[in-house]
Amino acid sequence: MLKFTEEHEWLKIEGGVATVGITEHAAGQLGDLVFVELPEVGANFSKGDSAATVESVKAASDVYCPLDGEIVEVNQAIVEDPALVNSDAQGAAWFFKLKLADPSSANALLDEAAYKELVG
Amino acid sequence: MEPTPRLKHTPLHALHLSLGARMVPFAGYEMPVQYPDGVLKEHLHTRAAAGLFDVSHMGQIAIRPRSGRIADAALALERLVPVDVLGLGEGRQRYALFTNDDGGILDDLMIANRGDHLFLVVNAACKDADFQHLQKGLGDTCLVTMLNDRALIALQGPRAEAVLGELWADVASMRFMDVAEADLHDVACVISRSGYTGEDGFEISIPIASAVDVTQRLLEHPDVMPIGLGARDSLRLEAGLCLYGNDMDTSTTPVEAALEWAIQKSRRTGGERAGGFPGADRILAELANGTSRRRVGLKPDGRAPVRGGAKLFADAEGRSAAGTVTSGGFGPSVDGPIAMGYVDATQAGNGTKLFAEVRGKYLPVTVTALPFVKQTYKR
Numbered sequence: 001m002l003k004f005t006e007e008h009e010w011l012k013i014e015g016g017v018a019t020v021g022i023t024e025h026a027a028g029q030l031g032d033l034v035f036v037e038l039p040e041v042g043a044n045f046s047k048g049d050s051a052a053t054v055e056s057v058k059a060a061s062d063v064y065c066p067l068d069g070e071i072v073e074v075n076q077a078i079v080e081d082p083a084l085v086n087s088d089a090q091g092a093a094w095f096f097k098l099k100l101a102d103p104s105s106a107n108a109l110l111d112e113a114a115y116k117e118l119v120g
Numbered sequence: 121m122e123p124t125p126r127l128k129h130t131p132l133h134a135l136h137l138s139l140g141a142r143m144v145p146f147a148g149y150e151m152p153v154q155y156p157d158g159v160l161k162e163h164l165h166t167r168a169a170a171g172l173f174d175v176s177h178m179g180q181i182a183i184r185p186r187s188g189r190i191a192d193a194a195l196a197l198e199r200l201v202p203v204d205v206l207g208l209g210e211g212r213q214r215y216a217l218f219t220n221d222d223g224g225i226l227d228d229l230m231i232a233n234r235g236d237h238l239f240l241v242v243n244a245a246c247k248d249a250d251f252q253h254l255q256k257g258l259g260d261t262c263l264v265t266m267l268n269d270r271a272l273i274a275l276q277g278p279r280a281e282a283v284l285g286e287l288w289a290d291v292a293s294m295r296f297m298d299v300a301e302a303d304l305h306d307v308a309c310v311i312s313r314s315g316y317t318g319e320d321g322f323e324i325s326i327p328i329a330s331a332v333d334v335t336q337r338l339l340e341h342p343d344v345m346p347i348g349l350g351a352r353d354s355l356r357l358e359a360g361l362c363l364y365g366n367d368m369d370t371s372t373t374p375v376e377a378a379l380e381w382a383i384q385k386s387r388r389t390g391g392e393r394a395g396g397f398p399g400a401d402r403i404l405a406e407l408a409n410g411t412s413r414r415r416v417g418l419k420p421d422g423r424a425p426v427r428g429g430a431k432l433f434a435d436a437e438g439r440s441a442a443g444t445v446t447s448g449g450f451g452p453s454v455d456g457p458i459a460m461g462y463v464d465a466t467q468a469g470n471g472t473k474l475f476a477e478v479r480g481k482y483l484p485v486t487v488t489a490l491p492f493v494k495q496t497y498k499r
Contacts, residue, residue: 031154
């Protein structure tokens with residue numbers, strides 16, 4: 001199941017675990033990323049908490065946790081090469097895997113068509 | 121971001137849109153922050169070849185002495201800046217600061233001696249206040265005119281001379297901070313060999329009617345790429361240059377800002393025309409005795425950028441305050457984070473280890489000599 005948030009995150013949900021990243025639209029708006037900070041594995045977040053930080057040449061931006069859950073894996077590849085987020089935002093440049101506190105809560109998020117409409 | 125109708129446009133606004141620029145509000149203008157290639161490529165291209173910047177939002181001001189003698193205009197302007205203007209030769213330009221009675225910095229600017237008048241370039245956000253300040257300060261002896269009929273572009277980088285040379289062969293004879301009038305495709309332009317990137321380069325003042333034409337001709341050159349405000353900021357930060365409003369303002373003095381090199385001997389204690397500018401008592405005392413804080417370069421030890429506003433501490437627990445970061449980001453040519461800020465004079469020595477508070481962590485930074493990149497001015 002592929003879902004999106006209004007804060008420009010995508011979630012690929014399999015067996016109660018969401019792989020989370022930022023959308024191509026968001027990556028394009030941020031510009032060339034030069035630094036990524038990821039959460040610790042084992043950390044618990046509520047929906048809307050700042051879970052990661054991305055920095056372009058110009059500015060820092062938060063990546064919000066899209067749902068309540070626990071971080072079970074992070075993608076070290078984007079820490080080592082932040083530009084990967086610009087080149088493959090919705091593929092290889094995922095940020096973290098989130099074990100959802102309530103898998104049914106994902107139903108309320110946007111589907112792909114609704115997100116595409118949001119970003120025009 | 122939606123354009124706001126109240127924002128002013130430079131004469132090159134439509135050209136920016138046609139080049140696919142992302143526009144943002146800046147100092148009352150809608151300006152390009154980046155073009156489709158993005159900040160990183162624009163920055164690196166400027167250092168490798170040549171970048172073209174629209175700086176038409178900046179104020180261009182002419183000061184003409186009513187007596188007809190340029191020395192009278194120079195002496196009048198010296199009442200507002202701690203700088204040797206009288207000693208500035210015809211066809212030469214110099215960096216300067218407007219100071220206030222407390223010794224704070226009202227703006228930074230360039231002053232050129234154009235033979236029969238002085239030509240000033242001031243910051244966009246300050247230009248109206250600067251104009252009033254000049255009118256009030258020297259309107260009795262000089263005619264002060266805001267040149268609203270001219271655009272201003274900067275061509276910066278190691279290929280700038282060759283590119284401009286294709287339009288005007290004499291460019292090679294100019295050296296850093298020379299100013300000359302030249303016809304570019306039959307358009308009378310005022311060209312200075314200067315800029316704000318740390319690179320060799322030129323600033324070109326063009327009559328508005330011809331601004332798009334001259335700019336387009338320069339952009340047609342394969343070595344030239346248009347550069348937005350994003351890369352302008354990372355370039356000037358790498359070059360260790362202050363941004364007015366961030367790294368200096370009315371709360372900082374020229375000595376605190378480590379700009380005493382801009383105060384020539386003739387205006388210092390013991391000089392022929394010592395003092396006689398706003399805030400002279402404080403600034404001359406600081407030149408003699410130093411200040412309690414200093415602007416310094418800061419190099420974060422890790423990869424995380426440390427931005428303007430971050431607090432600095434002498435210890436890794438955030439107990440002993442040491443200063444504040446005023447500009448910070450990522451330096452594409454340095455390939456790492458860079459910053460500058462004000463620190464206690466006791467912590468201002470190169471190599472001093474400090475800690476910057478970023479998102480609740482205390483990241484180690486090292487006080488570092490500015491600039492972060494080698495300046496390539498043609499002296």
